[in-house]
Amino acid sequence: MQNQELRMTRQRRVILEEIRSFDGHPTADEVYEAVRKRLPRISMSTIYRDLETLCDHGRIQVLEVGCSKKHFDADTKDHYHARCIRCGRVTNLPVQPFSYLEQAFRDLCDYKVVGHRLELLGLCPACQKAEEEREAAEDITDAAK
Amino acid sequence: MQNQELRMTRQRRVILEEIRSFDGHPTADEVYEAVRKRLPRISMSTIYRDLETLCDHGRIQVLEVGCSKKHFDADTKDHYHARCIRCGRVTNLPVQPFSYLEQAFRDLCDYKVVGHRLELLGLCPACQKAEEEREAAEDITDAAK
DNA sequence: TTCAATAATAGGAATTATTCCCATTTCGTA
DNA sequence: TACGAAATGGGAATAATTCCTATTATTGAA
Incomplete structure (x- = not known):
């Protein structure tokens, strides 16, 4: 191609x-x-x-x-990402990929290494906010009992 | 659950x-x-x-x-993996996950970090072998021209 | 320009991985 | 042993993606 x-x-x-x-x-x-x-x-x-x-x-x-x-x-360009475990949103991580990792891992397995991927998992800002609001609503419901 | x-x-x-x-x-x-x-x-x-x-x-x-x-x-237990880009085989990497990464990355994005995944990409032994054999066969074909 | 060859598109069917639904079977216990 | 709950098998449904084909657009030679 x-x-x-x-x-x-x-x-x-x-x-x-x-x-x-x-x-x-x-x-x-x-x-x-x-x-x-x-x-x-x-x-x-x-x-x-x-x-x-x-x-x-x-x-x-x-x-x-x-x-x-x-x-x-x-x-x-190669770079890492963060992914939201709730909504699936994928965002850049502003870090240089750790190229030394591949060399370091080369001896740990019998693969012919050609690359690696690193992904941070978490809640994106929007889903954090939704989470907090949900929890707040639950607290009110609990208190009402 | x-x-x-x-x-x-x-x-x-x-x-x-x-x-x-x-x-x-x-x-x-x-x-x-x-x-x-x-x-x-x-x-x-x-x-x-x-x-x-x-x-x-x-x-x-x-x-x-x-x-x-x-x-x-x-x-x-949490651990890293290597994946073959040809056949999809997934194998363990005998390394302790780098827990410090999550702390280090926390400031790089506005996600609420809950974990990370690291994956080595390459050719598994079987696919390396197949690759070599394919290349050898090509050389013979080329030479015959 | 105009026409033919080539490439790209829209739309839908097919495929793949997975989930869902339900009638039947199995299991634990009364 | 018998009853109710849980698990199973089989197939239909769904989601993401790929494939197929007839139609449309583009390029470049005459």
């Missing part, structure tokens, strides 16, 4: 723009919903096909985080 | 035994194939249901590695 010639069709341009302006890293259906507002006739096949094409041409990368959906990232 | 009373039915016992004796950490369908040799009438629903039940009771853990399938691990 990675041939020069990537036809920048309207669909591909909008997909790329929406991934770039997304707060966090969207899944395929989040890309679809965003793009659909601008190109109402776009189809899910085009979303998936173009996401793959954009990956092949190094314009985006696919994040395989520990959940069932793929996430897409317009920043193609 | 995590109630005392877990009925150790024949199905559950065999599922647990097969996960324990598996080389690496099997997916649900690998568990199914293994268990089926001993209990030919077992159904996929039972596999999934019992895997979940065993998780709920802390007898196994589910590994959410960066791929579409869940893997199951009879070792419920």
Whole structure:
């Protein structure tokens, strides 16, 4: 892959723009919903096909985080992510990847190491807030008994 | 969850035994194939249901590695894994998880951190071997031209 | 330009992994 | 042994993704 010639069709341009302006890293259906507002006739096949094409041409990368959906990232440099265990939101971690880890782990297994992934798990700000409100509501209910 | 009373039915016992004796950490369908040799009438629903039940009771853990399938691990202590990018095989990494990472990353994002996952990516021994053989075969083909 | 070859798209069917539903079976205990 | 609760098997439903195909758009040669 990675041939020069990537036809920048309207669909591909909008997909790329929406991934770039997304707060966090969207899944395929989040890309679809965003793009659909601008190109109402776009189809899910085009979303998936173009996401793959954009990956092949190094314009985006696919994040395989520990959940069932793929996430897409317009920043193609290697970096770590935080993932919300409640809503699935995926956000960048501003740290340089620890390249020495791969060398250090090389002797711990018989794999031919080609990379690593590090993922922080937690509650995103929005879900923390929802959690707190839920707890507050429960306290009121408990107190009323 | 995590109630005392877990009925150790024949199905559950065999599922647990097969996960324990598996080389690496099997997916649900690998568990199914293994268990089926001993209990030919077992159904996929039972596999999934019992895997979940065993998780709920802390007898196994589910590994959410960066791929579409869940893997199951009879070792419920936190640990890191290596995953083969070719065949998907998941194997333990004999290292203590770096607990300090979570504290260190806490200030890098606005998430309420509850854990982290580290995954080494590479080629497992079997896939390395297959790769080498494929390359050797290609060399012969090239030379014959 | 105009036309043919090529590439991309929309829409829907197919596939994969997983979950859900329900009638039947099994188990623990009264 | 018999009853009620829990577990099972089998298949339908769901979710994410991939595949297929007829139609549409684009490119570049005449």
